[in-house]
Amino acid sequence: MINIFKLGYVEFNAKNLEEMKNYYSEIVGFTESDQDENGSVYFTSSTDHHNIVLSPSNQTGIKKVGFQYESDLSINEVADYLKRFDIKTTIQFDAKPGxxxxxxxxxxxxxxxxxxxxxxxxKKPGYKSKGIVPNKIGHLSLRVKDAKKQVAFYEKIGFVNTDWIEDYFGFMTCNRDHHVLNFFTSEKKGMHHIAFEMRNYAHLVDTLDFLRLNGKHLEWGPSRHGAGHNIACYHYDPEGNLIELFTDADVFIKELGIFDPRPWHQDFPQKPKVWSTDECLSLWGVDFEKALV
Structure with a gap:
């Protein structure tokens, strides 16, 4: 058995590597930790060797996703375990720095x-004194052909389904965060958004002023979502990747099958459920000028 417990890193293709490097360093506030022989640049949010990777490419968008796991099994035994679910694996050694x-x-x-x-x-300090400076990568949202099939697959390898928006948007976690992944049924393929966790609402508000002063404008928010109850807002990075900044997300207590109670919950206890689109996107009644789903 394996226990996947953390969204560790996300790797992006980057057409304009210098512009993307500047965004993740000077705007997001991550620290450049390494470069490899292929020209890929590695950024850390805190103590990990890397949490964001930018790879030079003639394309844009998401390239790879890394999850950290714990297990008493060797890497070959983990690969054999995954074969039980008809997952074809490749084992790589020293494929990435760190x-x-x-x-x-x-x-x-x-x-x-x-x-x-x-x-x-x-070997370099992660948190900077300037920029957004999030706590961590909180979650990743991906467009898929069939969210139900995707949720079923990730359940096989240990993720837990925590909420749905109707039948097209499934939320999943591998730890106590409300969601680490979510899947959105769409005709398109690619990342819907990547989310960075802020320390609190004051941190989020200060960041919005920082973004405005640096020419980054919000697409939507801030407002509180239904599923997850996170206070969220969205903007784009230089290559059109949608970035969510959020705080106050629900904490999942897997052993009880509930979310840690909060005063703003309408259900007590708050359990995983199916939300309608209208009630889920904004509990504060903030309208979307552009559709995010």
């Missing part, structure tokens, strides 16, 4: 997934 070994596979929608057990700590 990651001595990893298992790579494609999920049913063709997204490149990497599982790793250990990552070295960065």
């Amino acid at each position: 990651v001595p070994e990893l298992i790579q596979f494609e999920d049913p929608e063709g997204y490149q997934i990497e599982l790793y057990q250990s990552m070295s700590m960065t």
Whole structure:
């Protein structure tokens, strides 16, 4: 058995590498930790060797996703375990700086997934004094052909389904965060958004002023979502990747099958459920000028 417990890193293709480097360094406030022989640039949010990777490309958008796991099994035994679910894997050694070994596979929608057990700590300080400076990557949202099939696949490898928006938007976690992944049924393929966790609402508000002063304008928010109850707002990075900044997300207590109670919940206890689109997107009644789903 394996226990996947963390969304560790997201790798992006970057057409304009310098512009993307500037965004993740000077705007997001991550620290450049490494570069490899292929020209890929690595950024850390805190102590991990990397949490964001930018790879030079003639394309844009998401390239790979890395999850950290724990297990008493060897990497070969983990690969054999995944074969039980008809997952074809490749084992790689020293394929990324800071990651001595990893298992790579494609999920049913063709997204490149990497599982790793250990990552070295960065030699450079992660948190900066300027920029957004989030706590961490909170979650990743992906467009898929069939959210139900995608949710079923990730349940096989240990993720838990925490909420739905109707039957087209499934939320999943591998720890106590309300969601680490969500899947949105769409005719398009690609990332819907990546979300960075803020420390509190004051941090979020200060960041919105910082973004405005640096020419970054919001597409929507802030407002409180229904599923997850996170206070969220959205903007785009230089290559059109949608970025969510959020705080105050629900905490999942898996052992009880509920979310840690909060005064703003309407259900007591708040349990995983199916939300309608209208009630879920904004509990504060903030309208979307542009559709996000």
